[in-house]
Amino acid sequence: MLVNGRKASKMAVFRISATQYCALALLLSLVLSSGAFFLPNSALGWLILVDALLVIHGVYLKNKISALLRLGVAQLALTLPLYYLIHGEGQMLEGVIVVLRVFLALLPGWWLSATQKPERIGEVLSWGLPAKWAFVIAASIGLLPYMLQETKEIYAIQCLRGANITPKALRNPKNWPELIYCVVLPVLIQLLKLSKQMATAAKLRHFGCVSKPTHWPAKREEE
Incomplete structure (x- = not known):
């Protein structure tokens, strides 16, 4: 003991x-x-x-x-x-x-x-913000690296499909709308889909039922 x-x-x-x-x-x-x-x-x-x-x-x-x-x-x-x-x-x-x-x-x-880590940022933000606001801000910050990687992959795939969105092609302003259709809109759709999944996961875990939720510890205790 x-x-x-x-x-x-x-x-x-x-x-x-x-x-x-x-x-x-x-x-x-x-x-x-x-x-x-x-x-x-x-x-x-x-x-x-x-x-x-x-x-x-x-x-x-x-x-x-x-x-x-x-x-x-x-x-x-x-x-x-x-x-x-x-x-x-x-x-x-x-x-x-x-x-x-x-x-x-x-x-x-x-x-x-x-x-x-997002869980630490959420814990700090919960000191002065409602738990739901802290969760949204921390989740948004935590999603930045993932969304950058997703954007990179979508851009590479669209270039392989022949879209005029290469750095050389984007020198022409006429190709800028194609960048929006081929990259920006798919990234926004992916972000909305991921946000819905996170909201569903939080709801299934009864997030928001208590005013002061617990936070994942910074380091799990070694057994």
């Missing part, structure tokens, strides 16, 4: 520390993402440095950032021509800064989803 009591005590300490670490990671992500939009241009260098440390940490934990980098390049390729057409050559640098701010706002979310 004494041995089991020591194990339980050690288990409780580990769970608290893991939850607190998740809370700090969530707070840091919110601060950095907000700073990407509200900080002046002169302070973006410091924000880039901090986000670079997060990227190094995420990559060190063997998480892929290639999809996020491709998204940033795509945003840059779409935004700069629009700035050139609307504002002229003199505002091109401003367009680069806008894309940079959006990319810096996305980086902390990538790091959070790559380093924290």
Whole structure:
């Protein structure tokens, strides 16, 4: 009994520390993402440095950032021509800064989803939010890596079918609607299907019947 009591005590300490670490990671992500939009241009260098440390940490934990980098390049390729057409050559640098701010706002979310488990995020969010809201937000964050992989697979399949959605083909704006029909809409349908499955699973587990649901422990007790 004494041995089991020591194990339980050690288990409780580990769970608290893991939850607190998740809370700090969530707070840091919110601060950095907000700073990407509200900080002046002169302070973006410091924000880039901090986000670079997060990227190094995420990559060190063997998480892929290639999809996020491709998204940033795509945003840059779409935004700069629009700035050139609307504002002229003199505002091109401003367009680069806008894309940079959006990319810096996305980086902390990538790091959070790559380093924290959804059940820990849901537990932290339940401190100040209703359990259902916390569950939805945590599930959405947890779905990001999965949906990125699904998008990559759908894109590859549509390219094999001959869709004009290759990077070279997308240089022509006439092919942009095909990207929506072949990739964006299937991804949305897959997301709706997965959301319905998650809602059904939560309902079958009687989620929402109690105001303070239990949370999966950070580490199962070794027998």
